[in-house]
Amino acid sequence: MIGYLNLILRLAIWFLLTANFSVANIIIGVAVAFLLPGSPKSRAALKDWLRALGKILIAIPQAYVEAFEIIFRPHTQEEVTLERVPPRRTPGLIFLDIFLITFTPKTIVLKYREDGWYEVHRVRRRKT
Known part of the structure; x- marks a missing residue:
């Protein structure tokens, strides 16, 4: 089941990048999605995927x-904070986490650290 979610994520990214739904582009997208290497060493739980997708719907x-x-x-204060990456994250789930943080206008992920942290830039209202 998780393999299908990775395939759907790859196809969604392909269609977002190309913005073309012609038959030829769909065939190319499916081929690219299957040819991209996977990560056999870490398996994501279905509940982790569903939780991430639920958070995106809330976002x-x-x-x-x-x-x-x-x-x-207007928001004039800026800050950079660190947020811990949830445990057992596959590259697909890390991508969805970064997408979730960056999707909202007040936050953007500056960097994903290999030691398990996201650097997040936030804008806030000035405190009076």
Whole structure:
């Protein structure tokens, strides 16, 4: 089941990069998704994938709220924080984590550290 989720993630990235849904591009995308090497040493649990996808669904309305907050109440404070990567993360789940953090307008991942941390840039309102 996890293999299918990796395949779907690869195809989604392919379609986001190309923005082309022609038959030829779909065939090329499927070929690229199958030809990319996988990581046989670490297996992700289905519940980790479902939890990550659930967080992304929650992040969509949160992104709209944060966008309106930035428009109507400017945020002038910036900070860089470290967030721990959850344990047993495959490269696909790490990508989804980074996507989740970067999707919201107030945060962006600056760097993924190999020692298990994300460097996250945040904007905040000025404290009065």
